[in-house]
Amino acid sequence: MTVVHGYSPSGNCHKVRLLLEQLGRPYTWIETDSSRGETRTPDFLARNPNGQVPMLELDDGRILVESNAILCFLAAGTPLLPTDPWQHAQTLRWMFFEQYSHEPAIAVARFIRGWTDADSPRRAELPALQVRGHRALAVMEGHLAGDARWFSGAHYGVADIALFAYSAVAPDGGFDLERYPAVRDWLARVRRTPGFIPMPAPAPAHAARLAATD
Amino acid sequence: MTVVHGYSPSGNCHKVRLLLEQLGRPYTWIETDSSRGETRTPDFLARNPNGQVPMLELDDGRILVESNAILCFLAAGTPLLPTDPWQHAQTLRWMFFEQYSHEPAIAVARFIRGWTDADSPRRAELPALQVRGHRALAVMEGHLAGDARWFSGAHYGVADIALFAYSAVAPDGGFDLERYPAVRDWLARVRRTPGFIPMPAPAPAHAARLAATD
DSSP states (O other): OEEEEEOTTOHHHHHHHHHHHHHTOOEEEEEOOGGGTTTSSHHHHHHOTTOOSOEEEOTTSOEEESHHHHHHHHHTTSTTSOOSHHHHHHHHHHHHHIIIIIHHHHHHHHHHHHHSOTTOGGGGGHHHHHHHHHHHHHHHHHHHHTTOOOSSSSSOOHHHHHHHHHHTTGGGGTOOGGGOHHHHHHHHHHHTSTTOOOOOOOOHHHHHHHHHOO | OEEEEEOTTOHHHHHHHHHHHHHTOOEEEEEOOGGGTTTSSHHHHHHOTTOOSOEEEOTTSOEEESHHHHHHHHHTTSTTSOOSHHHHHHHHHHHHHIIIIIHHHHHHHHHHHHHSOTTOGGGGGHHHHHHHHHHHHHHHHHHHHTTOOOSSSSSOOHHHHHHHHHHTTGGGGTOOGGGOHHHHHHHHHHHTSTTOOOOOOOOHHHHHHHHHOO
16 A cells, blocks of 8 residues: 655645545555654654655655655656646646745745744744745746646646645735636636545644734 | 757756757757846746746747756656656656755855855855755765665666756855765766766856855
8 A cells, every 4th residue: 555654734745645536546644743853753764864744655665755756656647647748848847836936935934824933033034935925826827817727738737736735725824815816716626626635724723823923 | 949048157057958968959058147137037037937047948939947847858758867657756856856955055055155245135044055955965965875876766867967957066055065975976977977068167256256255
């Protein structure tokens, strides 16, 4: 049985769960709370020296890390990863965009607001993250404002899963999606895809911090 | 003819040049100095709304951005991108690692040291970038300290090109590679691959700033 080590309210981890559910592929989920240091134990670091979840563990013990590499590996040979070279390239383009320009702003802002104390010095990072995150959302809006309905080429696929993860919870990071109508329509389209499951809500302590942050 | 819009002393741009040289594929290089705002003009933003180089332009005008997506697209069908599913997954794993954990520390530290004024407030970011960059280099060292000779699976490939770009100039970012002997050996192996070309040196003003930064 495929094993996923992941922290449920992490978008990067939820990507893998969402894909496996949509592929109808059985898996075991081992909850690993990265916010409590569970990815920095000697045992975990022996398997992923970069100390991050999600971590995919195959039947034979082989390990694969990096959420978007896991998505591509699991989706290979399915309609969720295009084989046409140009569509495939566009899929990768948006997945690298997600990890470089989108997640480091939107996911990190959400983490700071929900997983650090109200007096954390990291809260000083929020204004700059706002600028970067809105820039990323505007790039997505521009893509969708034309003919494009998806980020994975002509059809729904792994680039949509990758970008959905933190776009859907961007308000947790302080990003108002009102000004991005095409992004909101796309989020709704993703939620209507077969087998879709939402990301679990954060534990009450984190939800309370998110709600309390201006 | 394939056109690459790129800034020569940018590692992300040099990745594309190095691959094209090693594939023996003809291309035209259009120098685009991102440090002088040439990727933020209306004309450029119309083609890449994310305002970054490298940008690949095909004969028919189609545009592909994101350095590592460009590498995968150009290397498809060549020995530099493995087709074996597991080797391919490992290649992507290291390419996402490069863009998430390596480049944002090592390349950004190099940029701040060489492309901002000595009194820039951004220089306050350098200590944190040092920590992150050394963590990334240590993960690479751990991979190479075992049996692995490359990051693209069993053979040299696009993940090596991606990680070489800023690892080779890590000292520009203030990273002493003395403590990473396996990384240094791997850098030397990359330099011996057929068709290798080094990244052009920065212009004298930037080189002088790099030399002047402690």
